[in-house]
Amino acid sequence: MTASADGLRVLGEAAAAYVEDRMKVGLGTGRAATAFVKALAELVRRQSLRISCVATSEATHSLATELGLPVVTLAEAGELDLTIDGADEVDPKLDLIKGLGGALVREKIVAASSRRLVIIAGGDKLVDRLGVRTPLPVEIVPFAAPLCERRLRALGAAPRLRGGPSAPYVSDNGNHILDCGFAGIDDPAALDRAIREIPGAVATGLFVGMAERVLVEERGAVRVIHRAT
Numbered sequence: 001m002t003a004s005a006d007g008l009r010v011l012g013e014a015a016a017a018y019v020e021d022r023m024k025v026g027l028g029t030g031r032a033a034t035a036f037v038k039a040l041a042e043l044v045r046r047q048s049l050r051i052s053c054v055a056t057s058e059a060t061h062s063l064a065t066e067l068g069l070p071v072v073t074l075a076e077a078g079e080l081d082l083t084i085d086g087a088d089e090v091d092p093k094l095d096l097i098k099g100l101g102g103a104l105v106r107e108k109i110v111a112a113s114s115r116r117l118v119i120i121a122g123g124d125k126l127v128d129r130l131g132v133r134t135p136l137p138v139e140i141v142p143f144a145a146p147l148c149e150r151r152l153r154a155l156g157a158a159p160r161l162r163g164g165p166s167a168p169y170v171s172d173n174g175n176h177i178l179d180c181g182f183a184g185i186d187d188p189a190a191l192d193r194a195i196r197e198i199p200g201a202v203a204t205g206l207f208v209g210m211a212e213r214v215l216v217e218e219r220g221a222v223r224v225i226h227r228a229t
């Protein structure tokens with residue numbers, strides 16, 4: 001079920017409870033991540049926590065700054081303790097599709113810079129197999145679009161330029177996104193590697209082996225799913 005406003009609030013608060021004094025925290029992008037940023041700002045105010053944050057998008061940067069959270073650059077932060085972010089699909093191994101919100105590149109960089117990645121999502125995001133319900137976003141350098149589209153088709157994808165040719169979506173990095181339909185993804189790690197070999201493909205929305213745990217909201221309660229070790 002899609003998380004309601006209350007469900008998102010519950011998720012945001014559950015995720016904020018993972019943050020401790022002096023932590024360096026990665027802030028995700030999207031509805032669930034927004035709920036977390038709001039809950040975190042409240043927690044920091046109540047408990048006078050001394051944390052620093054790195055944002056995964058310009059939108060999250062603005063929100064966090066408006067709410068008084070101390071946002072620093074990745075260069076200033078170095079290695080992060082924890083990143084909290086949403087997801088579009090979560091499979092039983094806790095591999096993910098992310099990026100429907102367009103922030104996949106910075107989300108992946110921030111997640112990879114963190115010792116822990118905790119995902120928050122409504123129960124509707126749980127799937128048996130990635131790519132059945134959601135297209136896979138692939139961020140590309142605009143100049144490389146024809147090559148990327150051809151090579152992605154050869155990999156079995158049906159790529160569609162986000163926003164369409166007359167008004168393409170432009171990411172925070174100045175790039176475009178191809179939303180790639182697949183009839184399910186059997187080997188996410190192999191597909192991610194194959195796509196990243198295409199010149200001009202910057203990153204895919206496949207987050208493989210990155211999430212440590214997923215907090216899932218179902219009927220107002222939060223269930224924690226841990227990655228099998």
Ligand code: A5P
Binds near residue numbers: 028
């Ligand atoms: C942003 O680029 C995405 O990766 C989001 O994290 C993802 O789309 C989940 O967003 P919602 O929490 O809004 O569903």
